[in-house]
Amino acid sequence: xxxxxxxxxxxxxxxxxxxxxxxxxxxxxxxxxxxxxxxxxxxxxxxxxxxxxxxxxxxxxxxxxxxxxxxxxxxxxxxxxxxxxxxxxxxxxxxxxxxxxxxxxxxxxxxxxxxxxxxxxxxxxxxxxxxxxxxxxxxxxxxxxxxxxxxxxxxxxxxxxxxxxxxxxxxxxxxxxxxxxxxxxxxxxxxxxxxxxxxxxxxxxxxxxxxxxxxxxxxxxxxxxxxxxxxxxxxxxxxxxxxxxxxxxxxxxxxxxxxxxxxxxxxxxxxxxxxxxxxxxx
Amino acid sequence: xxxxxxxxxxxxxxxxxxxxxxxxxxxxxxxxxxxxxxxxxxxxxxxxxxxxxxxxxxxxxxxxxxxxxxxxxxxxxxxxxxxxxxxxxxxxxxxxxxxxxxxxxxxxxxxxxxxxxxxxxxxxxxxxxxxxxxxxxxxxxxxxxxxxxxxxxxxxxxxxxxxxxxxxxxxxxxxxxxxxxxxxxxxxxxxxxxxxxxxxxxxxxxxxxxxxxxxxxxxxxxxxxxxxxxxxxxxxxxxxxxxxxxxxxxxxxxxxxxxxxxxxxxxxxxxxxxxxxxxxxxxxxxxxxxxxxxxxxxxxxxxxxxxxxxxxxxxxxxxxxxxxxxxxxxxxxxxxxx
Amino acid sequence: xxxxxxxxxxxxxxxxxxxxxxxxxxxxxxxxxxxxxxxxxxxxxxxxxxxxxxxxxxxxxxxxxxxxxxxxxxxxxxxxxxxxxxxxxxxxxxxxxxxxxxxxxxxxxxxxxxxxxxxxxxxxxxxxxxxxxxxxxxxxxxxxxxxxxxxxxxxxxxxxxxxxxxxxxxxxxxxxxxxxxxxxxxxxxxxxxxxxxxxxxxxxxxxxxxxxxxxxxxxxxxxxxxxxxxxxxxxxxxxxxxxxxxxxxxxxxxxxxxxxxxxxxxxxxxxxxxxxxxxxxxxxxxxxxxxxxxxxxxxxxxxxxxxxxxxxxxxxxxxxxxxx
Numbered sequence: 001x002x003x004x005x006x007x008x009x010x011x012x013x014x015x016x017x018x019x020x021x022x023x024x025x026x027x028x029x030x031x032x033x034x035x036x037x038x039x040x041x042x043x044x045x046x047x048x049x050x051x052x053x054x055x056x057x058x059x060x061x062x063x064x065x066x067x068x069x070x071x072x073x074x075x076x077x078x079x080x081x082x083x084x085x086x087x088x089x090x091x092x093x094x095x096x097x098x099x100x101x102x103x104x105x106x107x108x109x110x111x112x113x114x115x116x117x118x119x120x121x122x123x124x125x126x127x128x129x130x131x132x133x134x135x136x137x138x139x140x141x142x143x144x145x146x147x148x149x150x151x152x153x154x155x156x157x158x159x160x161x162x163x164x165x166x167x168x169x170x171x172x173x174x175x176x177x178x179x180x181x182x183x184x185x186x187x188x189x190x191x192x193x194x195x196x197x198x199x200x201x202x203x204x205x206x207x208x209x210x211x212x213x214x215x216x217x218x219x220x221x222x223x224x225x226x227x228x229x230x231x232x233x234x235x236x237x238x239x240x241x242x243x244x245x246x247x248x249x250x251x252x253x254x255x256x257x258x259x260x261x262x263x264x265x266x267x268x269x270x271x272x273x274x275x276x277x278x279x280x281x282x
Numbered sequence: 283x284x285x286x287x288x289x290x291x292x293x294x295x296x297x298x299x300x301x302x303x304x305x306x307x308x309x310x311x312x313x314x315x316x317x318x319x320x321x322x323x324x325x326x327x328x329x330x331x332x333x334x335x336x337x338x339x340x341x342x343x344x345x346x347x348x349x350x351x352x353x354x355x356x357x358x359x360x361x362x363x364x365x366x367x368x369x370x371x372x373x374x375x376x377x378x379x380x381x382x383x384x385x386x387x388x389x390x391x392x393x394x395x396x397x398x399x400x401x402x403x404x405x406x407x408x409x410x411x412x413x414x415x416x417x418x419x420x421x422x423x424x425x426x427x428x429x430x431x432x433x434x435x436x437x438x439x440x441x442x443x444x445x446x447x448x449x450x451x452x453x454x455x456x457x458x459x460x461x462x463x464x465x466x467x468x469x470x471x472x473x474x475x476x477x478x479x480x481x482x483x484x485x486x487x488x489x490x491x492x493x494x495x496x497x498x499x500x501x502x503x504x505x506x507x508x509x510x511x512x513x514x515x516x517x518x519x520x521x522x523x524x525x526x527x528x529x530x531x532x533x534x535x536x537x538x539x540x541x542x543x544x545x546x547x548x549x550x551x552x553x554x555x556x557x558x559x560x561x562x563x564x565x566x567x568x569x570x571x572x573x574x575x576x577x578x579x580x581x582x583x584x585x586x587x588x589x590x591x592x593x594x595x596x597x598x599x600x601x602x603x604x605x606x607x608x609x610x611x612x613x614x615x616x617x618x619x620x
Numbered sequence: 621x622x623x624x625x626x627x628x629x630x631x632x633x634x635x636x637x638x639x640x641x642x643x644x645x646x647x648x649x650x651x652x653x654x655x656x657x658x659x660x661x662x663x664x665x666x667x668x669x670x671x672x673x674x675x676x677x678x679x680x681x682x683x684x685x686x687x688x689x690x691x692x693x694x695x696x697x698x699x700x701x702x703x704x705x706x707x708x709x710x711x712x713x714x715x716x717x718x719x720x721x722x723x724x725x726x727x728x729x730x731x732x733x734x735x736x737x738x739x740x741x742x743x744x745x746x747x748x749x750x751x752x753x754x755x756x757x758x759x760x761x762x763x764x765x766x767x768x769x770x771x772x773x774x775x776x777x778x779x780x781x782x783x784x785x786x787x788x789x790x791x792x793x794x795x796x797x798x799x800x801x802x803x804x805x806x807x808x809x810x811x812x813x814x815x816x817x818x819x820x821x822x823x824x825x826x827x828x829x830x831x832x833x834x835x836x837x838x839x840x841x842x843x844x845x846x847x848x849x850x851x852x853x854x855x856x857x858x859x860x861x862x863x864x865x866x867x868x869x870x871x872x873x874x875x876x877x878x879x880x881x882x883x884x885x886x887x888x889x890x891x892x893x894x895x896x897x898x899x900x901x902x903x904x905x906x907x908x909x910x911x912x913x914x915x916x917x918x919x920x921x922x923x924x925x926x927x928x929x930x931x932x933x934x935x936x937x938x939x940x941x942x943x944x
Binding site: 008009011012013015016018019020021022023025026027029030031033034036037084085088089091092093095096097102104105108109110111112114115116117118119120121122123125126127146149150153177178179180182200203204206207208209210213214234237238241242249252253256259260263264267268271 | 644645647648649651652653654655656657658659660662663664665666669670673720721722724725727728729731732733741743744745746747748750751752753754755756757758759761762763804807808811835836837838840841861864865866867868872892895896899900911912915918919922923926930
Binding site for chain 2: 055056057058059129130133134135217218219220221224228229239242243244245
């Protein structure tokens with residue numbers, strides 16, 4: 001073999017091994033970083049974390065019960081407001097949309113999807129906090145809903161579109177009206193994908209911090225309704241991690257681990273649902 | 283369907299948990315400087331007055347003033363007294379209530395340094411102006427004879443948010459350094475010549491604690507609680523002092539005698555022999571007219587408690603209590619709240 | 621309500637039934653239309669709000685808002701340049717690290733790895749994409765910052781210290797650290813989308829190159845990757861769009877200094893970070909509106925990048941589907 005060919009062969013071997021290294025590095029980073037988080041979080045989390053309120057700075061102990069409840073509140077609000085709107089919008093886009101208007105809506109939804117979450121926070125502040133004169137879970141839920149709607153709309157549309165046209169035609173041929181077809185044939189056929197999209201969307205907004213910073217604020221107390229400043233898990237993590245007190249760091253680790261596990265579990269569940277759905281369809 | 287059921291159940295649970303008792307909820311926001319003691323006070327006050335919940339958000343004096351002005355909180359807190367322009371925005375002129383005295387210390391992190399360093403005003407100004415770049419600069423060695431200062435670059439840390447602590451610190455630097463006064467000035471948010479920014483006293487101490495060869499200005503309690511080293515500072519009378527109960531109280535002594543009626547005063551760089559140069563009052567910003575009767579009762583109650591029982595907690599947390607004459611005048615001001 | 625004129629003259633009972641059915645569809649269409657329009661309403665409202673709430677600095681500074689590098693709340697001067705600089709620099713660093721790593725990993729996963737390993741690896745990498753930003757921030761503060769401060773940056777300073785980008789005091793907080801954490805956050809997107817683009821390349825391309833005597837690597841690098849380049853570029857732009865808007869992880873490690881520095885070790889600021897830090901306490905309308913103005917700049921930047929990304933990805937799929 002000529003020298004040039006030796007060179008080409010070696011180069012090929014080296015470069016391809018490098019790509020393997022890249023892949024291994026990428027996955028290792030995942031395991032290292034998140035493993036470190038889980039390790040620290042595991043050492044720090046205790047029953048108090050889930051049940052007690054935070055203590056004043058410098059004192060040890062306490063927990064994040066209010067942050068957990070607060071997060072549930074904001075996410076719940078966002079889900080109740082955002083999922084139906086997104087779902088309906090998605091149905092419009094896939095079933096009823098004309099050429100131009102649907103294109104416009106689709107474009108706007110993608111636009112909204114790409115807006116940095118801090119800018120959404122600015123908008124929610126101007127629209128909800130300023131008129132209400134108070135930071136609130138309502139404002140936080142509003143900001144999160146704004147993020148949830150375009151995600152849900154696009155994923156609903158995508159999965160509705162993937163239902164074969166033959167299903168629709170069959171139903172229509174049997175005399176069903178369009179909306180009946182959608183409600184009883186198409187949506188059930190696509191429901192796994194739609195549910196997956198919804199779960200992933202909710203998991204995503206549950207971890208968002210930036211839009212909550214100046215909408216729902218912070219609180220050291222258990223939330224008393226939706227119109228007062230409310231603590232939330234991601235915001236608490238931020239303030240605890242950037243403070244000097246060791247005990248607060250400990251709590252940041254614990255909260256980070258809890259949040260991470262919730263988000264990852266939701267993601268894994270969603271993917272499993274989807275995978276099983278595809279297998280069934282085949 | 284099943285999903286809706288779960289959502290509904292969860293929603294009901296949340297509503298049940300949250301619409302628990304009808305307590306008076308009072309929102310406050312502001313200075314990070316007194317956050318440790320306000321946290322303690324709120325905890326202790328709640329034992330005496332359980333149906334008032336005071337939620338204090340430690341976001342910095344700048345944020346406190348802004349939220350207080352916008353009405354998104356019931357009262358504010360600041361280490362910088364409000365300026366005339368800021369007060370002019372109110373229909374009813376707000377009141378300032380000094381709560382405690384505190385000192386701002388130059389806290390640093392030098393691995394292996396066992397002695398407490400001495401800082402001259404020129405050194406501090408030089409460091410923050412970016413002119414003194416290394417720890418073993420002649421200005422520092424002059425003040426610390428015999429101490430082996432490292433040849434490392436100083437990592438300067440300041441506040442990134444609108445801070446009353448920054449105001450007091452820059453107010454002091456403006457008084458001792460004409461160059462600082464003309465180049466930078468004093469305010470809650472200045473254009474820092476060098477350094478990184480941390481959010482809140484918490485953020486600055488967090489950064490200094492974990493960054494070798496760094497220096498930051500923080501309220502005394504932050505350095506104490508986190509076992510961080512802090513230095514001596516030379517005062518106007520030429521003495522090197524550390525911030526503590528006596529030196530901070532001494533700084534307020536002269537000011538207490540001619541305290542203005544609205545309690546807005548600066549006590550940095552006082553002439554007293556044992557006065558710590560970067561001392562300050564910190565204030566609660568209270569509206570002069572509170573419409574909600576329940577909130578008014580709770581706030582007034584808190585103010586009274588703060589001036590009497592509250593003062594007892596200052597020592598253990600590194601703050602100094604208010605001078606007696608100031609307390610007496612504040613009690614009179616409470617009566618003026620409509 | 622729209623009613624169709626029935627062709628012919630069916631008996632009245634059927635007419636009624638038809639009308640009801642038709643109305644049902646129309647009602648459904650209107651309901652879903654209303655919900656869909658809300659998206660339009662929100663987006664338009666957002667742009668309007670951003671535009672009007674940043675009128676003051678626009679009026680006062682005009683175009684120099686974008687070119688001025690002075691951010692001084694005391695003197696009331698606000699310029700966007702330090703933040704645009706910081707945003708761009710950290711994103712560039714992120715791409716410089718993430719693109720080679722990501723495309724390399726994507727090549728491995730699509731070309732070389734057996735299907736089982738490929739899908740498992742991809743599964744885990746896509747989980748990485750779902751990790752919230754603040755968690756990356758916490759990890760960055762406690763692991764990345766000490767790593768950069770104690771090992772990486774001193775090493776770079778010792779070896780390449782003559783370059784201005786590797787000079788100056790080292791604190792671990794700064795452009796470089798922010799860029800690295802952004803790279804870690806962008807990596808999953810690049811890998812996932814590039815891998816899909818590479819998988820869509822028809823095997824004929826690969827086989828043709830191999831038949832002509834190319835080595836495995838040559839066929840990959842010179843035949844397959846160029847074919848998928850649109851999708852790969854799309855993934856890069858998508859990653860860039862995400863990096864530009866990233867707030868929490870960046871603000872926790874960038875050092876928060878609104879000045880332009882040449883050195884990558886120096887602290888800086890990005891648009892998203894300063895909004896997060898200063899928004900809730902901006903004193904005075906000018907500062908608040910300048911922050912909103914910064915938000916508008918960021919918004920426009922991400923729109924443009926996102927649009928380019930989508931165009932590229934659409935072009936790939938269209939091209940892919942048009943092939944026999």
